[in-house]
Amino acid sequence: xxxxxxxxxxxxxxxxxxxxxxxxxxxxxxxxxxxxxxxxxxxxxxxxxxxxxxxxxxxxxxxxxxxxxxxxxxxxxxxxxxxxxxxxxxxxxxxxxxxxxxxxxxxxxxxxxxxxxxxxxxxxxxxxxxxxxxxxxxxxxxxxxxxxxxxxxxxxxxxxxxxxxxxxxxxxxxxxxxxxxxxxxxxxxxxxxxxxxxxxxxxxxxxxxxxxxxxxxxxxxxxxxxxxxxxxxxxxxxxxxxxxxxxxxxxxxxxxxxxxxxxxxxxxxxxxxxxxxxxxxxxxxxxxxxxxxxxxxxxxxxxxxxxxxxxxxxxxxxxxxxxxxxxxxxxxxxxxxxxxxxxxxxxxxxxxxxxxxxxxxxxxxxxxxxxxxxxxxxxxxxxxxxxxxxxxxxxxxxxxxxxxxxxxxxxxxxxxxxxxxxxxxxxxxxxxxxxxxxxxxxxxxxxxxxxxxxxxxxxxxxxxxxxxx
Numbered sequence: 001x002x003x004x005x006x007x008x009x010x011x012x013x014x015x016x017x018x019x020x021x022x023x024x025x026x027x028x029x030x031x032x033x034x035x036x037x038x039x040x041x042x043x044x045x046x047x048x049x050x051x052x053x054x055x056x057x058x059x060x061x062x063x064x065x066x067x068x069x070x071x072x073x074x075x076x077x078x079x080x081x082x083x084x085x086x087x088x089x090x091x092x093x094x095x096x097x098x099x100x101x102x103x104x105x106x107x108x109x110x111x112x113x114x115x116x117x118x119x120x121x122x123x124x125x126x127x128x129x130x131x132x133x134x135x136x137x138x139x140x141x142x143x144x145x146x147x148x149x150x151x152x153x154x155x156x157x158x159x160x161x162x163x164x165x166x167x168x169x170x171x172x173x174x175x176x177x178x179x180x181x182x183x184x185x186x187x188x189x190x191x192x193x194x195x196x197x198x199x200x201x202x203x204x205x206x207x208x209x210x211x212x213x214x215x216x217x218x219x220x221x222x223x224x225x226x227x228x229x230x231x232x233x234x235x236x237x238x239x240x241x242x243x244x245x246x247x248x249x250x251x252x253x254x255x256x257x258x259x260x261x262x263x264x265x266x267x268x269x270x271x272x273x274x275x276x277x278x279x280x281x282x283x284x285x286x287x288x289x290x291x292x293x294x295x296x297x298x299x300x301x302x303x304x305x306x307x308x309x310x311x312x313x314x315x316x317x318x319x320x321x322x323x324x325x326x327x328x329x330x331x332x333x334x335x336x337x338x339x340x341x342x343x344x345x346x347x348x349x350x351x352x353x354x355x356x357x358x359x360x361x362x363x364x365x366x367x368x369x370x371x372x373x374x375x376x377x378x379x380x381x382x383x384x385x386x387x388x389x390x391x392x393x394x395x396x397x398x399x400x401x402x403x404x405x406x407x408x409x410x411x412x413x414x415x416x417x418x419x420x421x422x423x424x425x426x427x428x429x430x431x432x433x434x435x436x437x438x439x440x441x442x443x444x445x446x447x448x449x450x451x452x453x454x455x456x457x458x459x460x461x462x463x464x465x466x467x468x469x
Contacts (some may be wrong), residue, residue: 004397006451011399013366015426016374019406020362025375026293027353028056030281031092032336033254033297035303036061036099036147037155037327039079041086045341046302050090050428055351058087059095059253062129062146064158065310069102069125077132094201095142095253095297096133097191098174100125101158109316111152111160112428114170123177134182143178144218144253145171145189150197153319161190166200168212171203179213180222186215191253195219195232204239204248208349216249216295224258224276225390226283226371233287233294240292244285252284252296265296268333269333272455274345274387274419281353281372282386294398303335316343345419348432352417352459356382363407369395379464387452395454402460403447412462414440416450439465 032055034042041051048060060255066080087094102125105116116122133140148155150162161167167190175187192200200219206216221232229252237252244300257276260267277298288294306327311320326332331339336347357377365372371386384400389395416436418424425432435458440446442462452458 006399009221009397009399009451010367011401013133013401013403014370014372014385014400015362015364016381016404017362017406017408018376018381018404022360022362023290025356025358025360027281027285027356027373028054029293029295030285030350031055031057031059031295032301032350032432033059033299034301035083037306037323038067039063040304041082042090046337047086047089049337049343049347050092050301052430053354055092057095057142057295057459058090058092058301059097059144061097061099061156062107064101064314066100067099067102067313068129069104072104072121075128081269082206084133084137084336088137088324093141094133094139095144095251095384096140097144097253098129099146099147099157099159100129105312106314109314111158111319114159114161114166116173118203119173122173126154126174126177126277127181130178130181131186133291138432140185141186142186142215142216142251144251145187145193146222147254147301149190149199150192153315154322155193157324158314162198164199164206167199167203168206171212173398183337184333186249187246188214188216188218188251191218191220195221196237201239208243214243214248216251218251219250220252220254220299221252222256224278226276229255229280229296230287232282233284236294237289237292247292248294250288252294252295254299255280256299256332257294259417260331262286263330263332265333268338268342269459271345271420272388272392274349275386275455275457277346278349278352278384278386278457282373282384283434295369298336298350300335302337303331303339305331305339314385320388321414322339340448342414343420343425343427343430347430348419348425349457351430351432352384352419352457354382355459355461363367367398370398370400380461382459382461383455384459385450385452386457388455396453397453400450400452400458401447402450404442404462407442407444407446407462408464409443410441411465412440412442413465414438414448415461415463417459418450418452420453
């Protein structure tokens with residue numbers, strides 16, 4: 001095999017200014033979501049993998065298939081308790097979307113029917129749910145009322161409430177009960193498919209006009225285009241801009257890359273998806289501000305299979321068919337882990353984000369296909385660089401010069417990681433194998449080059465050491 005002539009590749013520069021502090025690194029706000037597909041608790045392999053990322057929050061669905069209220073006056077926690085225990089084992093607190101529709105309280109299978117037949121009984125069910133998981137177990141810190149309420153069953157939810165007034169009425173039935181049962185938790189919604197889709201804008205306006213407590217607003221997006229993810233954050237900030245402090249938090253409680261026309265196993269291991277995930281996270285982070293920082297929950301942690309028997313009691317035949325199509329015939333393979341526990345490249349994006357230190361520092365890129373973030377920690381500076389393009393064929397392999405200023409002169413360890421089409425990790429321990437490790441001596445300025453192929457992600461770290469040996 002003939003080696004490529006690297007001197008012919010495009011050359012670009014990423015500038016890192018260690019002396020320019022831009023505030024704390026809060027990339028931990030970009031975390032994970034799971035669930036809505038079946039009742040299976042997370043398996044040990046997925047629990048361990050998630051725990052290694054040290055998530056602070058994970059978003060889930062409290063879906064009706066957990067059947068916590070099978071008949072009047074009787075609760076059954078036998079399905080939901082093991083599920084919640086598996087989430088607790090990751091070390092994360094939980095954002096829980098309420099998607100319950102107990103049979104005793106709803107007389108027909110119709111996602112447009114949102115009013116329970118007995119409001120008081122509904123509120124007792126909600127109160128018991130909140131007490132169990134926010135008080136007795138102190139696990140759920142955020143309660144999200146509904147999921148994709150603008151499209152109902154098409155979004156995997158038994159509630160279709162596109163009208164802002166109707167959603168506000170449902171919120172008023174539910175939110176005060178949650179606050180009464182656990183005053184320390186946060187409550188919000190509407191988990192719409194997009195930030196400008198009703199009922200979200202109208203509901204937010206209702207809360208502002210009527211001084212209704214609203215701790216967070218939430219929406220979803222599936223798109224390869226990182227600029228769309230950023231635009232959602234900007235629009236979310238605009239929606240809450242005139243609220244008194246503290247403003248409602250912004251939460252993209254479900255997001256991923258675009259739904260693709262085909263679904264084959266090779267896509268699951270394509271590094272381009274990891275590059276798009278990294279670019280979208282950096283775009284969302286850049287679009288947020290201190291007054292309205294954004295949380296994002298990549299969907300999802302673990303690929304799962306949909307069993308129609310779990311949806312048939314509360315979904316229409318069309319809705320069940322839709323779920324079977326999406327999670328069996330074209331399963332999308334979004335998961336950081338596959339259904340059998342195999343790890344995917346995008347898992348390691350989150351691992352790299354956790355290595356960027358605690359203080360963001362100055363960084364600039366010389367090309368629009370590049371995305372970067374730089375941070376410092378105890379005796380180290382790290383730079384994450386992404387090379388991707390929405391046009392798969394237009395993205396080029398590049399030689400990147402990382403040019404640092406403001407360094408403390410002396411000996412350092414240079415370590416380079418890259419997420420590419422090679423499996424550069426141990427699948428058992430989930431540890432990445434460095435592409436390069438070497439000792440260097442620097443002044444207050446230093447530069448080095450890396451190869452960044454099309455649709456890949458790299459992290460370079462300079463760590464101080466005692467001397468050169």
